[in-house]
Amino acid sequence: MIKVDQLSKFFGAKRAVDGVTFEVARGEVLGFLGPNGAGKSTTMRMITGFITPTSGSVHVGGHDLSLEPVAAKRRIGYLPENAPAYTDMTVKGFLQFAAEIRGLRGAARNAAVQAVVEKCFLQAVLHQNVDTLSKGYRHRTCFAQSIIHDPDVLVLDEPTDGLDPNQKHEIRQLIRQMGREKAIIFSTHILEEVDAVCTRAMIIDRGRVVANGTPQELRRKSEWSGAVSLNIKGLGVNAIREQLGRIPSVRRLAVESTADLVVVTAFPHPDRVIDVTRDILTATQGWQVEALRTEEGRLDDVFRRITLPDTAAREAKS
Amino acid sequence: MSSIGNIRTILKREISAYFSSPVAYVFIVIFLLLNGFFTFMVGGFFERGEAALGNAFFNWHPWFYLFLVPAVGMRLWADERRVGTLELLLTMPITPWEAIVGKFAASWLFLGLALALTFPVVLTVNYLGSPDNGVILTAYVGSWLMSGAYLAISCITSAMTRNQVVSFILSVVACLFLILAGFPPVINLLQALPGHWQWLVDAVTSFSVITHFSGFQRGVLDSRDVVFFLSVILFSLFTTSVILRTRRTN
């Protein structure tokens, strides 16, 4: 549904987006991650036709955005960053306008407004002026506008920004549910959302795609992927270090100790992840092991490693 | 789906936006008060002893519009940019041209409404004498066309900035140029130039709203004057679309 090819954007000499290529098919929810200023919003603005790319192409639903902008835009619902909305209208008036400009008239328009008001829980503020809304309600109003015409493609720039935990949950549910028959791309700084909602995640840094895969695949890039943590009683830190440090598949140990409990995490060599649990079980036979956990890998760790290569390298050395 | 439908949707939204804030009413009241004051007090309507509006009433319009029309037009695009709704508007399935025309038409209709509300002046002059109402109607048409030209220029300056005040000032300056180009003192100054500079005088005065409006004031509907105002409008709206496109890219 969305096809982005070698998309670049320069603001003067400043490179905001640099050769970004990806596709999103129907039924996919793509999470768009990256540090501040990475170029997420700029990419989304180019996909929705607000900013003209310096080079590269965007196809939405088979329509080239630069050649058939109106046909392409008709299939998109867009929630811009900061959720702008006309401040001089009521919520209802704004939604009616949004429906009409997408070609919904009369009864179809009213039905569409009614449907999104229910989906986004806007009944309470329906007749309130947009400029008196709280931030979360304004966000929901603008989100409602983006789905009012039931588009095939949704582009959502930080859709859960400013929402309370209940609303975050509702909106995530909604995105996941809509993702079954739409192509959705959304940006976020909340990594749990990637697990909760995405079928695929992409990390972008300084305008370039630096990682692209399912959440599981990304997690495997983490140092924590396959790491084994143990709570051990009745042994000294040094003894534990010495014993476990001898295991060839263990790359590094992290040890924390309290009065009578030692918590050890053994990070495996990347190519020997499958051996490490067995090796540790063998080495700790006869020990008083209270708990043993295998880590799945952490997205925040992957995110840091990928977008902050210098610090990751420093940490590894220490 | 159709262009007309899209333009109408934009137009409707803009009109309702005007009347949802007190600014529209304030504007209309000021416009009517100015008209009344200048026509009857300053313009010497009663002293003239003629049953017509050409001078006492319409003479002031180029000057009223100089300040009032930029005040109406300044928010058109500047506010969309400031609030961020420009991003919504330009990613809707409409062409920028439809948005530009819709917004312009809404404001122009609003100016037409303000102008139409000066009808008591027409009633007064009809009560006092028997004016040529055809002439008055022509002058009204001319006045409305002139306000459209000012408004289109305000669209350009409004698209250039997110700051309404900057937009207002730029547009007053631009409109002032259009007035001064035909203002007698300026023409006299230019005419002091040697004979072979006559073309410059002609060129400058041909850009003057006053020159083009004076025909309407006398009741003469000259197609060249109509074409002049319409071309200023079209050219300005076109420039607005170019500015919106480039300002979006950078």
Ligand SMILES: Nc1ncnc2c1ncn2[C@@H]1O[C@H](COP(=O)(O)OP(=O)(O)OP(=O)(O)O)[C@@H](O)[C@H]1O
């Ligand atoms: N109109 C503009 N003119 C100049 N530079 C711009 C413009 N818009 C964005 N940039 C720059 O482009 C880069 C990418 O910005 P963008 O808004 O896409 O980042 P982002 O990934 O959305 O960040 P955030 O997580 O903070 O929302 C930034 O360095 C920003 O300063």
Ligand SMILES: [Mg+2]
């Ligand atoms: Mg952003």
